[in-house]
Amino acid sequence: RKEVEQDPGPFNVPEGATVAFNCTYSNSASQSFFWYRQDCRKEPKLLMSVYSSGNEDGRFTAQLNRASQYISLLIRDSKLSDSATYLCVVNATYSNYQLIWGAGTKLIIKP
Amino acid sequence: DGGITQSPKYLFRKEGQNVTLSCEQNLNHDAMYWYRQDPGQGLRLIYYSQIVNDFQKGDIAEGYSVSREKKESFPLTVTSAQKNPTAFYLCASKSGWGSYNEQFFGPGTRLTVL
Numbered sequence: 603r604k605e606v607e608q609d610p611g612p613f614n615v616p617e618g619a620t621v622a623f624n625c626t627y628s629n630s631a632s633q634s635f636f637w638y639r640q641d642c643r644k645e646p647k648l649l650m651s652v653y654s655s656g657n658e659d660g661r662f663t664a665q666l667n668r669a670s671q672y673i674s675l676l677i678r679d680s681k682l683s684d685s686a687t688y689l690c691v692v693n694a695t696y697s698n699y700q701l702i703w704g705a706g707t708k709l710i711i712k713p
Numbered sequence: 714d715g716g717i718t719q720s721p722k723y724l725f726r727k728e729g730q731n732v733t734l735s736c737e738q739n740l741n742h743d744a745m746y747w748y749r750q751d752p753g754q755g756l757r758l759i760y761y762s763q764i765v766n767d768f769q770k771g772d773i774a775e776g777y778s779v780s781r782e783k784k785e786s787f788p789l790t791v792t793s794a795q796k797n798p799t800a801f802y803l804c805a806s807k808s809g810w811g812s813y814n815e816q817f818f819g820p821g822t823r824l825t826v827l
Binding site: 606610636643644645646647648651689700701703704705706 | 819820
């Protein structure tokens with residue numbers, strides 16, 4: 603089993619819709635989590651940090667469920683510019699604070 | 714503006730050649746990282762450095778080498794021993810190596826072996 607797993611998608615979603623995707627992690631000692639966004643052929647950029655049960659930033663909401671070991675990302679009122687690959691990342695002391703990356707979920711917003 | 718620069722953006726290598734990818738940061742970050750990304754896969758850690766003159770192997774270090782002579786610079790050499798070097802290479806840095814801070818990335822170098 604991979605340490606961090608994501609549905610690769612693609613998720614094809616009409617503009618204005620709400621979309622959510624999950625990420626599961628295998629090690630319960632994982633301490634903190636990130637969602638990064640990566641546009642095609644570009645570097646990843648931080649979207650949100652998730653340290654406790656979750657947090658919200660505008661149209662984006664991240665939630666953490668430690669009991670079930672998953673993180674979710676919810677995007678409301680999706681825009682064409684939200685089309686990208688969303689990478690789930692786990693940070694843990696067991697990995698010497700290195701980041702463990704999921705393979706990403708591809709999101710395509712259609713007009 | 715503070716940030717991370719990588720050069721070149723595109724690099725073509727003949728089989729059997731060593732090539733060096735540049736990574737420079739002016740964020741005053743202690744920790745620096747090299748990742749490799751292949752299509753449809755997550756980032757895989759090649760090497761990382763927590764402090765000047767020290768570095769550690771990541772998950773896929775074979776066929777690669779690094780140096781950390783200055784805080785700002787962390788070049789990666791892809792040697793001829795790396796069997797399948799064609800990939801997208803990303804350099805990152807973080808403040809406080811033993812922290813839960815996020816990593817910041819450079820724009821990447823796309824290496825192709827001819």
